[in-house]
Each structure stands twice: as C-alpha cells, then as structure tokens.
Amino acid sequence: MLTISNLHHRYGDKHVLNGINFSIQAGQIYGVLGTNGTGKTTLINLMLGRLTPNQGEISIFGEHPGSHSVKTQVGAMLQMGGLPANLTVLEQLKVFASYYDSPRALDNVLAVSGLENHLDVPFSKLSGGLKQRLLFAIAIVGNPRIVFLDEPSLAMDVTARQQMWRTIEQLKNEGKTIVLTTHYMEEAEALCDKLFILNEGKIVASGSAVQLGQQMQMSEISFLTDQSCESLNNQFPKWQWQVNNGYATVRCESPSKLLSVLFNAGFECERLSVKPASLEQTFLSLTKQELAA
Amino acid sequence: MIAIKLHSLHQETLCDIKSVFRSIGFVIPAIAFPCAFYLFFGVAMGNQQTGSYLLINYIIFGVMGPALFNFGVNVATERENGLLALKQLSPMPASQYLMAKCATALLFSTVIFALLSIIAVTMAGVTMTSAQWLMLYALALLATIPFCMLGLCMGLSFSAKAAPALVNLIYLPISMLSGLWLPIIMFPELLQWFAWLLPSYHLSQIGLSIIDLDQGFNLALHLLGVTLFIIPCSFIAIKKYNSLN
Numbered sequence: 001m002l003t004i005s006n007l008h009h010r011y012g013d014k015h016v017l018n019g020i021n022f023s024i025q026a027g028q029i030y031g032v033l034g035t036n037g038t039g040k041t042t043l044i045n046l047m048l049g050r051l052t053p054n055q056g057e058i059s060i061f062g063e064h065p066g067s068h069s070v071k072t073q074v075g076a077m078l079q080m081g082g083l084p085a086n087l088t089v090l091e092q093l094k095v096f097a098s099y100y101d102s103p104r105a106l107d108n109v110l111a112v113s114g115l116e117n118h119l120d121v122p123f124s125k126l127s128g129g130l131k132q133r134l135l136f137a138i139a140i141v142g143n144p145r146i147v148f149l150d151e152p153s154l155a156m157d158v159t160a161r162q163q164m165w166r167t168i169e170q171l172k173n174e175g176k177t178i179v180l181t182t183h184y185m186e187e188a189e190a191l192c193d194k195l196f197i198l199n200e201g202k203i204v205a206s207g208s209a210v211q212l213g214q215q216m217q218m219s220e221i222s223f224l225t226d227q228s229c230e231s232l233n234n235q236f237p238k239w240q241w242q243v244n245n246g247y248a249t250v251r252c253e254s255p256s257k258l259l260s261v262l263f264n265a266g267f268e269c270e271r272l273s274v275k276p277a278s279l280e281q282t283f284l285s286l287t288k289q290e291l292a293a
Numbered sequence: 294m295i296a297i298k299l300h301s302l303h304q305e306t307l308c309d310i311k312s313v314f315r316s317i318g319f320v321i322p323a324i325a326f327p328c329a330f331y332l333f334f335g336v337a338m339g340n341q342q343t344g345s346y347l348l349i350n351y352i353i354f355g356v357m358g359p360a361l362f363n364f365g366v367n368v369a370t371e372r373e374n375g376l377l378a379l380k381q382l383s384p385m386p387a388s389q390y391l392m393a394k395c396a397t398a399l400l401f402s403t404v405i406f407a408l409l410s411i412i413a414v415t416m417a418g419v420t421m422t423s424a425q426w427l428m429l430y431a432l433a434l435l436a437t438i439p440f441c442m443l444g445l446c447m448g449l450s451f452s453a454k455a456a457p458a459l460v461n462l463i464y465l466p467i468s469m470l471s472g473l474w475l476p477i478i479m480f481p482e483l484l485q486w487f488a489w490l491l492p493s494y495h496l497s498q499i500g501l502s503i504i505d506l507d508q509g510f511n512l513a514l515h516l517l518g519v520t521l522f523i524i525p526c527s528f529i530a531i532k533k534y535n536s537l538n
Binding site: 048050068071072074076078079080081082083084085086087091092094095096098099100138142 | 298300301303304305307308311312315316370371373374375376378379380381382383384385
C-alpha cells in the first residue's frame with residue numbers, strides 16, 4: 001500500500017531524514033514516534049507529496065504521492081489547519097466533500113467525528129477540541145483508504161482524546177489504514193498496531209508496543225526507600241537511579257541480578273514492584289532521553 | 294488540466310462568497326470607500342460631466358480594492374493558517390480555488406458598479422446609453438482580473454501580517470498615479486509616462502473612451518497594456534503556487 005525506500009531529506013545543511021525504509025499494509029494503525037524536531041512532520045509531508053525527497057522513493061498505491069489518483073484515496077489532518085473563521089461546520093464539510101467523487105455521507109462523517117450537535121457553529125466559535133474534530137472530519141470526508149493524522153489529539157482534554165481514539169479505531173474496523181504521529185505514549189500504545197521510533201532522522205526501532213518492550217529487554221524496579229538518589233547512585237553506580245516521592249526507580253535488563261545485589265546489601269525493598277519497561281521507557285532508552293523527574 | 298466539477302466549483306464559490314461577505318469589517322469599507330469618495334468629489338463638488346468622468350475612475354478604484362484584498366490578504370492568510378495546504382492535498386484543482394476567489398471579486402465589482410451607478414444617476418445626473426452602461430459594466434468586470442492576479446502574487450509571496458500593509462502600499466499610490474483621483478494631464482510628464490506601466494491607467498482610459506473623455510491614444514495600446522500586466526503576474530502566481538511546498 002505504501003512503501004518508502006532509502007528516504008533522505010534535508011533543509012539546507014540540516015539532514016532531517018537519513019535513509020528511512022518501511023512499508024505499511026492495509027487495515028492497520030501505524031504510529032511514528034519521535035521527539036520534537038526528529039522529522040515526524042517532515043515524513044508525513046513527504047508521504048503526502050507536500051515535500052519532494054532529496055533522495056529515495058515513496059510509493060502509495062504504486063504511484064507518486066501527490067498525484068491526482070493518490071489524492072482521491074488519501075485524507076490528512078495536519079498540525080496547522082485554520083479553516084475560514086466564519087463558515088459553519090456543515091459548510092466547511094460540504095465544500096471539502098464536493099472535492100471527491102465518492103465522499104462519505106455527511107451524516108456519517110458528523111456522527112463519526114462527534115459533530116452532530118455543532119452543525120451551525122462557525123469555526124471561530126468552536127473549542128480547541130471541536131476544531132480538531134472538524135479537521136479530523138475533513139480528513140475522512142473523502143472516504144479515503146489511508147488517513148494521515150499529524151498529532152491528532154493535540155490540545156484535547158482526556159475525554160476528547162479518548163473519543164478520538166475510539167473514532168480512529170472505528171476507522172480501522174472499517175478497513176482504513178491510519179498513519180499517525182503522536183507525542184503521547186499512551187496513545188501510541190493504545191492505538192497502534194505497529195510503531196516506528198524515529199531518532200536523529202533514522203528509524204531506530206519498529207514493531208508493536210509489546211515487541212518493542214521485549215526488544216529492549218528492560219524491566220523497571222521500584223521500591224520504597226529512605227535514601228537519596230545520590231546515595232543510591234553512589235552505592236550502585238552500575239544503574240541509573242531515580243527517587244521520586246520516596247520511591248526508588250531503576251531500569252535494568254536483569255532484575256533478578258539487581259535484586260540479589262540489593263538484598264545482599266541489606267535493602268528490604270518494601271513495596272517492591274518489577275514491571276516490564278513501558279513504551280515510554282523504551283522510547284526514552286531508544287532515543288537516549290532522560291526520564292523527566 | 295483536470296476538469297472542474299461544476300458542483301464543486303459552486304460549493305467553493307459559495308463558501309468563498311459567504312466567508313468574505315460575512316466579514317463586515319471588510320465589506321463595509323470596501324464598498325463605502327469608493328461611494329464616499331464619489332459622493333464627495335463627483336456629487337457634492339462636481340457637475341454632470343465630472344460626474345461621468347469620476348464615475349468611471351471610481352468604478353476602477355472601487356473594484357481594485359476587493360480584488361487586491363481578497364487575493365492579497367486572504368490568500369496569504371489561508372496559506373499561512375494551512376487551509377491552502379488542506380485544499381492542495383485534496384483532488385480539487387488549483388484553478389477551482391482561484392476561480393472561486395475571482396467570482397467573489399467579480400461579485401464585489403458588480404455591487405460597487407451598481408451602487409456607484411445608482412448614485413451617479415440619481416444624485417449626479419449622469420446619463421448614458423444602455424450600450425455605454427453595458428460597456429462600463431464589462432469594464433468593471435475586466436478591471437477586476439489584473440488586480441486579482443496582482444493580489445494573488447502578493448498573497449503567495451508575503452506573510453499574512455505583511456500582506457495588508459503591502460496591499461495598501463500598492464493600492465493607494467497606484468490609484469493616485471493612474472489618474473483615478475486627479476486627471477492624468479495634471480501630472481508632470483514623467484509621471485504621465487510612468488502611468489503607462491499601471492493597469493489602472495489603461496483601464497481608466499478604456500473606460501473614459503466610452504464617454505469620449507480619454508486622452509485619445511489607440512484603444513488597442515491600452516488593452517495591450519492590461520494584457521502585458523496580467524501575463525507576468527499570472528506567470529509569477531503559477532510559479533509561486535507550484536512552489537508553495
């Protein structure tokens with residue numbers, strides 16, 4: 001459905017993407033994860049044909065992105081998307097629907113995006129979350145086979161975000177393919193069948209959230225302590241300790257080995273928990289970021 | 294070129310018209326400005342002959358504003374806020390977007406032509422034959438096009454913040470230097486020749502030829518002047534639009 005081979009892109013002297021390769025199949029949700037400035041939006045723009053790569057190939061449905069035929073089968077929600085302020089939700093959807101030969105029924109679009117009760121509200125009067133929903137509605141109004149969503153739940157509250165997740169899952173159940181970028185690890189974990197972790201212009205890992213965790217073979221140990229972070233790091237310098245709210249937390253590949261070291265040192269490790277590394281921890285390890293305190 | 298679907302063009306045009314005409318802060322000055330000028334200079338201070346002369350010049354002046362602003366400012370805003378990007382991602386051809394904006398500017402021109410004509414007939418005692426009124430209306434529509442193209446070049450080149458200032462910077466001096474406010478023969482010779490570079494001068498002369506008050510140059514030269522302005526503007530606009538990404 002979509003194949004990217006040896007994709008390079010740079011802005012001036014700055015290389016943003018360095019040899020990206022992947023392909024995606026129909027009916028799945030794909031997530032592109034990366035810190036700010038790692039090239040997620042550039043990658044989406046290249047896949048949409050908004051940018052031309054400096055090197056490499058992108059093929060969607062066997063054609064170049066941006067061709068008329070591809071445009072009829074692709075929907076997109078970009079991070080920027082200011083619509084005419086004084087046109088209503090219904091007017092905006094009608095005009096975008098008119099661009100396509102076989103658009104989705106407007107009633108269906110409104111129901112799926114949860115905008116049924118806001119038909120006559122001008123764009124300028126919509127809340128941030130509703131604006132995002134309208135942009136999402138525009139992305140799907142052409143009944144596309146593949147939908148690109150660049151940070152779809154940005155600026156949404158928890159409830160609106162979860163509604164958006166349910167909507168995206170509903171699209172997947174209809175057989176649509178979704179490619180999204182996100183900053184929210186729980187969003188990626190909850191929605192995506194496959195994730196691509198982008199760091200310094202390269203895909204450093206890919207797979208499902210579970211596969212990525214296994215790939216990292218990392219566990220997180222946490223227990224109650226009265227010691228400071230500095231003290232723990234001095235006593236056990238092999239590991240990177242963090243202490244928050246009286247809990248010591250450490251990530252390691254072999255929890256049994258670390259625990260035996262701790263027990264031998266006389267630690268009681270009250271309220272001990274050992275968990276597989278979360279997607280966030282995996283992501284942070286792969287992108288060499290430090291956990292926020 | 295991909296065929297434009299009439300239904301889609303209708304929707305696009307309708308939305309652009311609604312969007313612009315709901316912006317009262319834009320509509321009122323765009324319409325009131327030429328009318329107020331004409332009422333003052335053409336009606337209060339003029340006579341029947343100056344009424345006809347100024348009617349033509351203020352029609353040109355009146356249609357320039359909405360064309361320049363709807364393209365110059367609105368395109369710059371839509372480009373910056375991402376609406377243009379969303380439209381470019383859809384299968385809608387670029388020409389449809391431009392045709393809708395042109396249609397809005399032409400509607401504005403019609404409103405301005407009608408209002409100025411009503412004022413001219415009822416208050417300045419202007420009389421013209423039906424053929425002259427028709428030619429004048431055709432001129433009002435024709436006059437819209439070069440300024441749509443100029444506005445489009447500006448809208449695709451400058452930021453949404455810079456565009457309004459730049460449009461004003463061009464709109465008012467062009468009007469002045471084309472002889473729309475004062476007869477061109479009152480200008481120094483150098484400025485009279487400079488006016489040949491301005492489409493509004495040629496449009497004014499074409500309009501004045503309808504009532505035999507033009508400078509007497511060959512009409513074909515003025516039509517050529519307008520065409521020579523439209524061609525490079527269109528070329529630049531197409532190039533800018535294609536390189537937007």
